[in-house]
Amino acid sequence: MSIIADRYRRHADSFERTVAAARPDQWSDPSPCAKWTARDVVDHAVMMHGAMLAPVGRTLSPAPADALGAFRAARADVEALLADPVAAATGCRTPAGTVTAAEHVDQVLVDDLILHRWDLATALGLDATMDPAEVERMWAANTAIPAETMAKFRTPGAFGPGIEVFGPEVPVPPEAPTQDRLLGFIGRDPRWPRRSP
Known part of the structure; x- marks a missing residue:
């Protein structure tokens, strides 16, 4: 525990x-x-x-x-x-x-804290680097999810009103860092720019 x-x-x-x-x-x-x-x-x-x-x-x-x-x-x-x-x-x-x-x-x-810390840090213009070991773990776990299950994860509302586990996959070059590929896989744009106020 x-x-x-x-x-x-x-x-x-x-x-x-x-x-x-x-x-x-x-x-x-x-x-x-x-x-x-x-x-x-x-x-x-x-x-x-x-x-x-x-x-x-x-x-x-x-x-x-x-x-x-x-x-x-x-x-x-x-x-x-x-x-x-x-x-x-x-x-x-x-x-x-x-x-x-x-x-x-x-x-x-x-996992939610790890991924949403990236969202928040990116929004705030802070260092959004994720723990490399956690990135590798989540990459292996998420890419092993069967396609049928992943399709449900990407369907808004499949697990209840307003719940969306993953967004549509964002294409990321195969040679990109694992963090970028993980973010693209779960539906984030790793190149998302912080917009000017």
Whole structure:
């Protein structure tokens, strides 16, 4: 359990540092996620924390309205879940089968934090380099997903209203860095420019 908690904490720390680096005037800036602003990226991350709590009958605690405060409150709730042996071991039904609540956090939320940290850092004009080991892991895992399953992942609403796991694949040269190929595969343009305000 401590391995999952440590992995979550490491990536939550990275995401939180990125949130903390934003200037107040940047929250309405566009992000690489179509139709999402920088603040929308953080709101999505907070919402996903709530999604990890729901299968064990928990909800997000009341939180401050600011992005940093909201994320810190949400991560505290997930860290409390991971620190509770009974809750962490509770089975959760997911599209990929039944896993423990801790495994659900590891398989869904950790990857979400890694990828959306890239979205947020890119939107804010910060260094968006991803952990190379995590990039290789996610590249191998995502490219191994069967085509039929991937088609469902790319279908908006397939897992519920407003839920889109991956966007349409963005063509990326085969010789491009693995991070760029991963981003293109999940539907991001790795060359997405930060637009001028």
